[in-house]
Structure formats: C-alpha cells, structure tokens
Amino acid sequence: MDKRMTASEAVAQIEDGMTVGIGGWGPRRKPMALVREILRSDVKDLTVVAYGGADVGMLCAAGRVRKLVFAFVSLDFIPLEPYFRQARQSGGLEVMEIDEGMMLLGLRAAAWGLPFIPTEVGLGTDIITHNPEIKLIDSPYDDKEWVAMPALKLDVSLIHADRADARGVCQIAGPDHYMDDWFARAATTTLVSCDELVDSEYFHSPEQARHVHWERAATSGVIPIPGGAHPSSCSPLYGFDVPHFKAYAASAKEGGIQSYLDSYLGADEAEYQSRVGGLDAIRSIELPTY
Amino acid sequence: MTEYSLAELCIVAASEAFNDDGEVLATGIGVIPRLAASLAMKTSNTDLMMTDSEAFMLSEPNPLGKRDADFEQANESWMGFSRIFDNVWSGKRHAMLGPTQIDRFGQTNTSALGGSYAQPKVMMLGARGFPGNSISHPNSFFVPDHNPRVFMEGECDFVSSVGYNPDRLPRGHQLSDIDIRRVITNLCVMDFGGPDYQIRLRSLHPGVTVEQVQENTGYPVFVPDDVPQTTAPTAEQLAVIAALDPHNQRALQIRGNPPGVPAAGEAQ
Numbered sequence: 001m002d003k004r005m006t007a008s009e010a011v012a013q014i015e016d017g018m019t020v021g022i023g024g025w026g027p028r029r030k031p032m033a034l035v036r037e038i039l040r041s042d043v044k045d046l047t048v049v050a051y052g053g054a055d056v057g058m059l060c061a062a063g064r065v066r067k068l069v070f071a072f073v074s075l076d077f078i079p080l081e082p083y084f085r086q087a088r089q090s091g092g093l094e095v096m097e098i099d100e101g102m103m104l105l106g107l108r109a110a111a112w113g114l115p116f117i118p119t120e121v122g123l124g125t126d127i128i129t130h131n132p133e134i135k136l137i138d139s140p141y142d143d144k145e146w147v148a149m150p151a152l153k154l155d156v157s158l159i160h161a162d163r164a165d166a167r168g169v170c171q172i173a174g175p176d177h178y179m180d181d182w183f184a185r186a187a188t189t190t191l192v193s194c195d196e197l198v199d200s201e202y203f204h205s206p207e208q209a210r211h212v213h214w215e216r217a218a219t220s221g222v223i224p225i226p227g228g229a230h231p232s233s234c235s236p237l238y239g240f241d242v243p244h245f246k247a248y249a250a251s252a253k254e255g256g257i258q259s260y261l262d263s264y265l266g267a268d269e270a271e272y273q274s275r276v277g278g279l280d281a282i283r284s285i286e287l288p289t290y
Numbered sequence: 291m292t293e294y295s296l297a298e299l300c301i302v303a304a305s306e307a308f309n310d311d312g313e314v315l316a317t318g319i320g321v322i323p324r325l326a327a328s329l330a331m332k333t334s335n336t337d338l339m340m341t342d343s344e345a346f347m348l349s350e351p352n353p354l355g356k357r358d359a360d361f362e363q364a365n366e367s368w369m370g371f372s373r374i375f376d377n378v379w380s381g382k383r384h385a386m387l388g389p390t391q392i393d394r395f396g397q398t399n400t401s402a403l404g405g406s407y408a409q410p411k412v413m414m415l416g417a418r419g420f421p422g423n424s425i426s427h428p429n430s431f432f433v434p435d436h437n438p439r440v441f442m443e444g445e446c447d448f449v450s451s452v453g454y455n456p457d458r459l460p461r462g463h464q465l466s467d468i469d470i471r472r473v474i475t476n477l478c479v480m481d482f483g484g485p486d487y488q489i490r491l492r493s494l495h496p497g498v499t500v501e502q503v504q505e506n507t508g509y510p511v512f513v514p515d516d517v518p519q520t521t522a523p524t525a526e527q528l529a530v531i532a533a534l535d536p537h538n539q540r541a542l543q544i545r546g547n548p549p550g551v552p553a554a555g556e557a558q
Binding site: 098099177289290 | 411
C-alpha cells in the first residue's frame with residue numbers, strides 16, 4: 001500500500017470539530033509543516049491534545065482551537081508559550097488540564113480500546129476539581145478511591161518522524177520518541193510527515209529497525225517534508241531555531257499572530273522554507289544542550 | 291574562611307535533601323536544584339541516579355551548559371520521557387522543583403494565577419507532572435526569592451500538587467503518605483515537620499532573622515527553640531560545584547548574586 005500524500009491532501013482529512021493529537025514535546029520534533037498546512041486551510045473548532053509548544057500556540061492564536069487537552073505548553077528556553085498564555089488569559093479557550101502522565105494513560109486507554117485506566121495521579125489536586133468529566137472510582141480490590149483517566153480517543157494524529165517509507169514504516173532516530181507511538185495508536189487516522197522518504201530496504205538493518213516504534217498499520221499517511229519540524233527540533237538532524245522562536249514570541253507582544261503569519265507562512269511549505277532561509281539553513285541549526 | 295555565594299550555600303543546603311534517599315532518580319529542575327542533585331550524587335549519596343534532562347540515564351552528572359565537542363556523557367541506559375513515568379509511579383524518585391506558589395499545606399501551583407480558572411490573570415506552564423510527582427514520590431522545593439506572593443496566604447489559586455491538606459486527602463489515604471522533604475529558599479531551609487505538618491524552620495542562612503522569614507511567609511512558620519545557621523559549604527563542595535557549573539550559571543539564579551555571608555551591616 002502506498003500511503004504517500006501531500007500536506008494539503010493530509011490536512012483535507014481533518015474536519016471541523018475533530019479531535020487532533022499532535023506528537024512531539026514542547027519545542028521538540030513537532031509536525032510543524034502539517035500545523036502550518038492547517039493554518040493555510042479553514043479548519044476550525046478543533047480539540048487539540050498535545051504536549052504543547054508553538055503548535056498549540058499558533059493554532060490557539062489563529063482561532064482554530066475550541067478545546068485544548070494539555071499538561072503544559074512551553075518552548076523550553078522560553079518557558080511560557082506566549083500565544084497559549086494569551087488564549088488562556090482572554091478566557092475564550094475551553095481546557096482539560098491534566099498531568100503529563102495522565103495524558104499518556106489516556107492515549108494508552110484509547111489505543112487499547114479501554115474506557116479508562118485507573119491511577120492515583122490527579123488525586124487531591126485541582127485536576128479533579130476543574131475536570132468534572134474525570135471520575136473517581138472505587139476499587140474492587142482495596143478501600144481507596146482512584147482516578148479513572150478516560151481514554152483520549154483521537155480522530156487524527158499528526159506526527160513528525162525522521163524517516164518513513166511509502167508503506168508507513170516510520171523511524172524516529174533521535175534520542176526520544178516521546179509519546180508519539182501512543183499518539184499513533186490512539187488515533188483513527190495517523191498522518192506522519194518525515195524528513196526523509198526511504199526505501200523499505202532501509203529498515204532491513206536491525207540498527208535501523210530498532211528505531212521504529214509502532215507498526216505501519218497504525219500509519220495512515222506519509223508526507224515527505226524535509227525540514228518539516230522547523231522551527232522545532234528534529235534531533236539528530238537539526239536543533240530548534242532559537243532566533244525564530246524569539247521572533248515568534250516577540251510577535252505576541254507586538255503585531256500579533258497575523259504579523260507572524262504574514263511574515264513566514266507563505267502559500268506552501270516551499271515558500272515558508274525560503275522565508276526562513278532554506279532547507280540547508282534549517283538542517284544546519286545546532287542541537288540544543290540540556 | 292572560605293568565601294561562597296548565597297547560591298552556593300543554597301546548592302549545598304539543597305543537596306542535603308538527597309543524602310538519605312538511597313538509590314532513587316534525583317531530578318533537579320532549574321540550575322540550583324540540578325546542581326544540588328548533582329553535588330549529592332558526586333559526594334554524599336553516590337547511589338543516586340540522574341538523567342541528561344533528555345533521554346539517557348547517566349552514571350556521572352553532566353556539567354551544565356555548553357560542553358566541549360569531545361565531551362562524552364556517561365550514559366548508563368536509555369530513559370525517554372515515557373519511561374520516566376514508569377519510574378515516577380514506582381516511587382523511586384525525588385524531585386526538586388520551583389513552583390510559583392506554595393501554600394501552608396505544602397500544596398503548590400504551577401498553572402493559573404489570579405482571576406478565575408476560566409480566565410486566569412496570569413497563565414503559567416500548566417500542571418505539568420506535579421500531580422503525579424506529589425502523589426507518587428518525595429518532592430522538595432527551591433524558591434530563589436522568598437516572599438509572601440510565593441508563600442501565599444490562603445490556598446493556592448490552582449492546586450497542581452497535593453500537600454498536607456486534610457480537606458483534600460483522597461479516601462483511603464493518610465497525610466503521612468504525602469512526602470514533602472525540604473523547602474530551600476534564599477533566606478532559610480524549611481520542612482513540614484511542625485505540629486500537624488505545619489511548615490517548620492530548619493536553619494537560617496547567615497544574617498537572616500526568624501522575623502525576616504516570618505514577614506516573608508504568608509502563614510505562620512513553626513520555629514523550634516534552637517534554629518541553627520545553615521551549614522556553610524566546604525572547599526571540596528565548592529570545587530565540585532565549580533566543576534559541575536563551568537559557565538557559572540549559578541551566579542544568575544538569585545537576584546544580585548549576593549555573598550553567602552552578608553557584609554557587615556547588610557541584611558541578606
């Protein structure tokens with residue numbers, strides 16, 4: 001099966017009101033080219049589930065998010081994501097704020113077809129107070145109360161991988177695949193952009209196959225977009241773009257998201273990349289030191 | 291006498307929180323907590339485990355900041371973020387973090403400040419991993435600017451982590467299940483060892499008075515009869531800290547980078 005498609009074909013599968021999971025973590029390996037394609041479309045009223053970075057900030061600022069399921073939104077070196085803060089502080093954003101690990105459990109429950117997974121995470125905190133849809137339950141085995149973390153079922157997941165083949169075998173060669181395997185499994189449709197399209201033979205080497213974290217049956221579409229994680233990182237290929245994130249954050253103080261989009265978004269990814277210095281410039285961005 | 295900065299005093303005081311932990315993952319978020327955990331791993335508790343803040347466990351802590359091109363970190367295993375939760379929920383971890391608010395119960399806030407929850411006046415990071423950390427394993431806090439906005443009157447605007455609050459105690463749990471270890475600030479070291487888990491002064495930094503701590507805390511601090519001065523760093527500890535922090539990031543953590551012992555006539 002050939003799952004290759006373009007970014008616009010991929011985003012055409014996202015309908016108004018859908019629940020969309022976004023892989024990566026903060027400013028790291030976000031499917032930003034697919035997020036930009038959403039910004040070029042007129043899709044709206046999304047429920048977004050993410051370990052959030054600028055993906056969440058941009059979609060919120062552009063008015064595409066009805067509800068956000070999150071544990072944090074951060075650009076790491078800029079700890080507080082400026083457009084996410086504006087969205088929260090203007091009061092227009094419905095939220096389901098949960099613990100990082102609860103999000104993992106919710107994705108696992110969805111992937112495994114379970115209605116919930118019991119946990120003690122969230123007990124005693126305002127996670128429970130502010131999320132009436134998260135129920136406390138009795139255990140058949142002890143006298144304690146437990147949080148029943150509901151399944152976070154996703155209509156669509158967007159993920160960026162280092163490499164993929166046309167059949168949807170996806171490789172994340174960087175140090176961490178974060179929760180992307182669970183985003184892939186929790187979604188009805190999983191759309192994966194990749195920095196490099198490879199032949200299936202590439203994975204014959206056990207060294208390469210070891211960095212494939214979900215089966216191809218969980219991948220619905222493969223969208224080859226070299227540099228497609230920019231301005232987030234795609235370690236080991238490139239780091240995150242510090243000056244670009246600074247300019248993005250500055251736009252939240254002056255000019256607003258429209259000025260940022262006018263400056264960078266362009267009509268397609270080729271135009272975006274020419275505006276940020278080209279693929280070679282993206283690929284030469286130094287990896288961060290933690 | 292060896293000269294040291296207030297930041298270095300705090301690093302040493304904070305490192306003591308890990309002394310008796312045994313073999314657990316020490317997670318220090320921020321420069322001073324990370325140096326504290328690293329100092330403990332290098333000196334007082336060499337059984338501690340630590341990550342590279344990315345995806346590998348280390349058998350030796352990494353120095354902070356940019357490292358030489360030929361630097362090789364001492365990996366001992368892969369430890370991606372999903373696996374961190376396997377460790378967190380097993381309880382074999384002690385985290386030291388810097389929340390925005392800490393109330394009298396030791397509950398903390400890292401999320402919505404002021405206004406309403408639907409429309410906070412100031413939105414911070416979000417709950418992050420605080421709910422899970424607080425119910426799963428021991429936690430300590432570092433506060434670089436001890437003031438009544440951090441140690442606030444009343445309850446946190448948003449409770450990210452559980453504390454010793456009887457009204458929020460989950461059914462079937464005991465207050466003694468909650469394990470808040472130390473609170474290290476630019477003024478003092480505290481814990482929740484007072485009567486009924488009241489916050490308690492453990493030691494005062496040089497030049498700091500009990501009154502100063504109380505004035506800067508929005509709720510009563512339990513003061514034992516005998517409050518010692520925070521133990522000064524040794525020359526050996528200072529050398530280890532300097533090696534772990536070659537770019538001197540610690541100098542930027544407390545406003546003005548004051549000395550550990552204030553000059554005669556100056557308050558801390």
